[in-house]
Every structure is written in structure tokens, then in C-alpha cells.
Amino acid sequence: MTFRKWMEYQGLSAASVNNYDTAIKGVISDWAQAADLLQGPLNAVESHQRFAEVSKQIRELEVFRQRNSTGNGMYAAALNKFAAYLKSSCKEDVEDDLSEILSEKDCTETDKITSVKTRLGQGIFRQRLIGYWQGCAVTQYPDTTLLVASHIKPWRESSNEERLNVYNGFLLLPTLDKAFDKGLITFEESGKIKVSEQLEMPELFGISSNMKVRLDKQHQDYLAFHRDCVFRKAPY
Structure with a gap:
């Protein structure tokens, strides 16, 4: 199930669904790649653990802080929603399990x-x-x-x-x-x-x-x- 469809199932408004989906695929991904945190878009991340690590780094970027402040927390909300989406969809997170074993x-x-x-x-x-x-x-x-x-x-x-x-x-x-x-x-x-x-x-x-x-x-x-x-x- 896509992030957009998942949000629709959660009952989010059409405006929120569009804003969060666009933010994850667009500007937040651009900021992360420009800062060398990722080699591709955020929606390509499938590990909840990996996303948590990248999300923490993104939140520390100056551009994120500024835009999130002027956007009334919309970008932080988008990250939170995507984290919840990954947590719900990754019943079996291989990276987490292998890290635990090692x-x-x-x-x-x-x-x-x-x-x-x-x-x-x-x-x-x-x-x-x-x-x-x-x-x-x-x-x-x-x-x-x-x-x-x-x-x-x-x-x-x-x-x-x-x-x-x-x-x-x-x-x-x-x-x-x-x-x-x-x-x-x-x-x-x-x-x-x-x-x-x-x-x-x-x-x-x-x-x-x-x-x-x-x-x-x-x-x-x-x-x-x-x-x-x-x-x-x-x-x-």
C-alpha cells in the first residue's frame, strides 16, 4: 500500500494527504539528498529503523527548521506520518532484526x-x-x-x-x-x-x-x- 493510500485509510483530509505526500517525495527528499543523507527519495526507504535515523538528521538541517517553522510544523508532521506508515507496513523489518542479532x-x-x-x-x-x-x-x-x-x-x-x-x-x-x-x-x-x-x-x-x-x-x-x-x- 502506498503512503498516500495509507493516509486515506487513516481518514486524513485530502489536503493533508496531498501536503504530506508531496513533502515526503519532494522538498524533504531534496533537502536530504542535498545534505548527502540519502541517495534517493525518502519514499524509497523501507526500513523503519533507517528512516528514524535519517529523519533525526533531517530535523537538524537549518533549511528544515526554517521551513518547518514558517509552515506551522507541516514538514515535521509529514515525517511523523511517514514514520507511522513504515511502522505499520513493516511487520518484518529485516534491518532491525539483523542489527539485533549482530x-x-x-x-x-x-x-x-x-x-x-x-x-x-x-x-x-x-x-x-x-x-x-x-x-x-x-x-x-x-x-x-x-x-x-x-x-x-x-x-x-x-x-x-x-x-x-x-x-x-x-x-x-x-x-x-x-x-x-x-x-x-x-x-x-x-x-x-x-x-x-x-x-x-x-x-x-x-x-x-x-x-x-x-x-x-x-x-x-x-x-x-x-x-x-x-x-x-x-x-x-
Whole structure:
């Protein structure tokens, strides 16, 4: 979901949506790039942690302080809204998780490497999923070199045992993995796909309402967590 669409779902006025969206893509991005804080526009940042770091630096720029003051705080409000957008959309922030792993003091280098590989859907976890699914869990696409090992219950919310559990994972095509990771699709107890109303034009992602996945009973608790805590429900 785009930043603009997210703000509309939050009930912001059309004027606020336009002001904040334009500020993030336009002048604030220009200020950040001119100060060598970024190599591209702000809306290209996907990590909440990375945005927090850049946002703090942007707020210290003289041009930002001046323009924000004369603009009655509009630019600061735009940064705050974009931070909230990233926080809501990045259920799984890889950069944050990897930073946490690497900063662990009571962890051996071998354990860190294992954790990093697991977080990235590689190593033992990926091998187990390939052995279990043999192809994409949804479409049965067979070339596993193009498939992504995706946790059902998010890595951050899982215990070390759950992170390596073959029943806590799907092997998916990249588009399906991204939508699943972001909570834009999930699966019912029957295995039938459930598409969030927040996913725009799912057909362009190759996602259709007749898709389903074959489930064992060991998948159910993990999927219940995904439906309750990750899946993006319709706004009220």
C-alpha cells in the first residue's frame, strides 16, 4: 500500500494527504539528498529503523527548521506520518532484526551466522522447507532457486525453535512472499487464500481468490497468529 493510500485509510483530509505526500517525495527528499543523507527519495526507504535515523538528521538541517517553522510544523508532521506508515507496513523489518542479532553479546559467531541465515530464509530453515514443499506452497512452481523461504509466524515473534520449525514456513514465489510478509494475504484454516482489502490490484501480483495451500494440523497455530497479528484487516 502506498503512503498516500495509507493516509486515506487513516481518514486524513485530502489536503493533508496531498501536503504530506508531496513533502515526503519532494522538498524533504531534496533537502536530504542535498545534505548527502540519502541517495534517493525518502519514499524509497523501507526500513523503519533507517528512516528514524535519517529523519533525526533531517530535523537538524537549518533549511528544515526554517521551513518547518514558517509552515506551522507541516514538514515535521509529514515525517511523523511517514514514520507511522513504515511502522505499520513493516511487520518484518529485516534491518532491525539483523542489527539485533549482530549486537547480541552472549551469542557465538556461529550462532549469529545461523540466526542471520534463518532470518533471511536461508540455511537449515530453507533446506527444510524445500524438502517439505518441493516447490511453491501455493502454485507448485518447481524451481526452488526462484522461491523464498517465508516464516508464517514472524521471525521476531518466534522462539528459536519456532524459527527453524518446518511447519512455521512456506516456500513462495517472490510476489506471494512479499504480500504474505506484509500481511496483505493470509490463509484460512482450510488453506484458502484471504486477500486484504488494502492490497491494490492483486491480479497484477498474480494473486487470485481461488488460490489455496495444503495444510497440516501443525501449521494451524502459526497461521492463526498470522491472521490475528499480521494480516491487514479492513479499516473501520
